[in-house]
Amino acid sequence: MSWILAIVMRLAGLAGVSLSPFVAGALFAGGLAVLAGAAHLYNAGFSSADAKCEAAQVAEQNAQLQARLKEKDRQLVFANALQQRDAKRAAEAEAQLKSNQGAIDATPANANKCFTRDMSRRVRGVR
Template identity: 85%
Template sequence: MSWIVAIVLRLAGVAGVSLSPFAAGALFAGGLALLAGGGAIAGAVHLYNAGYRSADDKCEAAQTAAQNAQLQARLEEKDRQLVFANALQQRDATRAAAAEEQLKSNQGAIDATPANPNKCFTRDMSRRVRGVR
């Protein structure tokens, strides 16, 4: 410690100030206290900023989770709509195939009807025409 007091006395002498050894020691101790206090303040500021960032990150994570839940619900709704649309498409395709078969059947019945020069139907012809749907 005495060598520190000697350095402080010599630096004060270069600056043109005369100090007692007690004042030089007190000046050195005060400087150390300022440095320690500055370090403590810097540490406190760092802790404050870390806490602020942590709270901000938690808030952002909660917002992101809420947005993800909304998007997931929308996706599930779109999936339900897609399943419903596919069911309608399959039902319509089945109806179209049945209608096509009925049309072919009707056309076959029409084609099986012989030409009649009298333009008058016999009972057999009337039954076949009545069977066309």
């Protein structure tokens, strides 16, 4: 440390100022404090700029995710509408099947299983 004080005293002497060892030490310590403060401010500024950049990236990602969420919600509404439409059609088809089965069950048994000549002619005439 004494060599540092000697350097500070020599530089001050070149400038025409005479310093005591105490004042030279105080100037050196003050210079170190100023350098440490400047380094701290530089790091704080760098961290602040980095945080702002990261916040902008997060905001952009959030906007993209919000847009994707809206699209997925729209697709879900559409899929639910299709499912409800298909369920309604299936219920209507089931009701029609029950109605058809009721008509089949209500048809009396045919004792005459063969066509008569008149029936055969009508079937041949269908084209």
